[in-house]
Amino acid sequence: MRRLVLAAALTSALLAHSAVAYADQKADRQEAATSDIESPDAALLKSQTSQTEGSVTVAGKRIDYRAVAGTLVLHGQGDKEHEPTASVFYVAYFKKDATPGKRPITFLYNGGPGSATVWLHMGAFGPRRVVTNDDTHTPPAPYRLINNDSSLLDASDLVFIDAPGAGFSRLIADEKDPAKRAELMKMRKQDIYSVDGDARAFAQFITQFLSRYNRWNSPKYLFGESYGTTRSAVLANILQNQMHVDLNGVILLSQILSFDTSIDGPEHNPGIDLPYVLALPTFAATAYYHHRLPEQPAALEPFLAEVERFAGGEYAAALFAGANLEPARKQAIAEKLHAYTGLPVDYLLRANLRVTGGMFEQSLLANDSMTAGRLDSRFSGPSLDPLAKNAGYDPLIASIAPTYVALFNDYVRQQLKFGDDRTYRLFADIEEWGMKHDGHDGALNVMGDLATTMKTNPQLKVLLTGGYYDVATPYFAAKYEMAHLPIPASLQKNIRQAWYPAGHMVYAHEPSLKALHDDVARFIDETSRQP
Incomplete structure (x- = not known):
């Protein structure tokens, strides 16, 4: 499992056995035991939202925004298109007084697989940032949450998405009979907790979101970290070649596309x-x-x-x-x-x-x-x-995870007004992740997915970023993968790279966070302009 757990990724095998994760799981079991036996997933069957307002100062300029914390309900495919499969939690930030059709929108997610997106949200680009020590253990509470001068809201509207089963996202098994519900939940996990099922879920979420918030004509970006980069390659291919959604850019942080390059378990x-x-x-x-x-x-x-x-x-x-x-x-x-x-x-x-x-x-x-x-x-x-x-x-993980856990749980309830009587899970309860991709077994390699997307959308631009001190997804491996994408030489010019004196979570090093923000903001600005 060590090879799979790459979240800003973040080792779920370690956190799943931490006191925090254990407390979350215990609370979930108690919640399930006391829920309405007639309809245990009834509260998940309807999308929910909580809207608030706020402001953030980036590079000395104030940005007023509207925040929406909520859920979208995903459904099955084909003859099961009316069958609810998951309730996916998100937090979206929209700049006020901006034209939706022209304003870029970026969908962000961490990896895991099965990680919540608390890390990118509270550590990198949200309007508030967790303060942690640079390279030593952060002292216990009280922790500090500050204005994020490196928030990406100056360049794009932002949508932070929790993977199904993580954060406040939940799989749905709408059955009253306990035995049938257990069997249906098993099927949900087998489908969604897999390379292709996970990407299909994110694709459905994104297209629903574009419709709900009238953002189909906005410049669109994916930002994935760690396994989120693996997801981005598959997701971009699905959006482009199955759902006909052109993306302006794909931003990859701490990339792994071919698991044969991993230094974990060779x-x-x-x-x-x-x-x-x-x-x-x-x-x-x-x-x-x-x-x-x-x-x-x-x-x-x-x-x-x-x-x-x-x-x-x-x-x-x-x-x-x-x-x-x-x-x-x-x-x-x-x-x-x-x-x-x-x-x-x-x-x-x-x-x-x-x-x-x-x-x-x-x-x-x-x-x-x-x-x-x-x-x-x-x-x-x-x-x-x-x-x-x-x-x-x-x-x-031991140094910073408690800070993120505490401050997000406080922020989402006190500031975003969402999550009362709910348990926020850092990671989904995944026993096995389906590694078969596009019908093929063996070591996972999604380089072909990104290459296909770049060939069918030759205007697509890719920004590859990472840290020199990342042993989980080494930067030289990411450079190697990009140099070996099966694309024409002419498309290599569509790829940009930026490297920082930081680790897997580049934003844990404040100077690197500032540089990352500037590189991403410039990338979005240059790729979202009208020709």
Whole structure:
């Protein structure tokens, strides 16, 4: 499951066992036990909204907005088109006194899969921003919620969407009989908790939203983080080629399109060495940040350019040789890896030159009995088990999740006037995620979906963004995926890239959040103008 859980993503396997998630699940069970036995999902069958007003100051300019917190009800397809399947929660921000048909609109979501979108909402682009420590554990409550000077409302109206089953979103099984309801809920999970089912649900939500708020003629954007980038590739293809919705742009943060490039668990896929090659620059960046290199470079980016050349050249060739690699050459490669990662030469030799993400996180700071972060390797925390091979938790999640949980639960009820007597789930209760895509089994790869969308809509622009300190979805892997999209060379010009000295959740580093905002706002401005 480690390979799937990528939310600003954010390791649901870790949070699902946290005290917060446990309390949410317990509250949900109590809620279900006391609900109307005759119609347990009755409250979910009708869309709901709560409208409020507010303002945010971005770059010294005040923006007045109307906020809508609410739900839309999704339905089945074909002969089941009248059968409700899910109630999806969203928070939309509309700039006042703007012309809806000309004002850009951006649909934002985190990953997981099955994550709520509290992270992008409260950490990145909503009108209020959670304050957390830069690379250390944020102290306990009371926490701070401030005006977000990097809110994207200066460039676009915003719609933050919680995945089905997460946040206030819920699957619907409209059956009175408990046995039939349980069977129907099982079917809902099998359908929606899957690569294609999830994307279809988001596509239906977006088209409903465009109709409800008269936004069909607005410039339209998708913004996905982590698994949300995987979703965006499939979703954009569905919108373009099944629903005939042209998008102006797709914005990808902390991308993973091909799971064969993941540094999480490559040891279970022997013979495929690409993940080790693509993760090496991130390992080097992390060692640079923590001053674990034998010789500290003067600057990060020139150093990473050097590591990238080594990774794609000598290192890749050495791994390709496998058992045929000469001992002297293996020793030389191990010594070069030591120079770039700070890991001991003997450790690298025992690892056969192949270090997974979990091994690196556990080993880099081992002399101090500390574990480096996965989603943001700038963070570190005491090792749960100093003798373990892999890291046992992610210090970033432990550092910031309680702040987001507390402040969103307060904000949504006090400011947005929604959610009384409801439980907000950080993650959906997903036992298994259906990885079959477009009828194919095997490692998930949605590069073809994005390529198809770009070919059938050659005006579509893509902005790829990410952090140098992201071990979960290494930046060099994202660059590799973009360079290998099956598209004509002429369409490569439609792709822009921006990288920041931050982790998976780029916005957790305030200077990087400002740069991310500026890059995204410029991208939207330039791609939403009339020709």
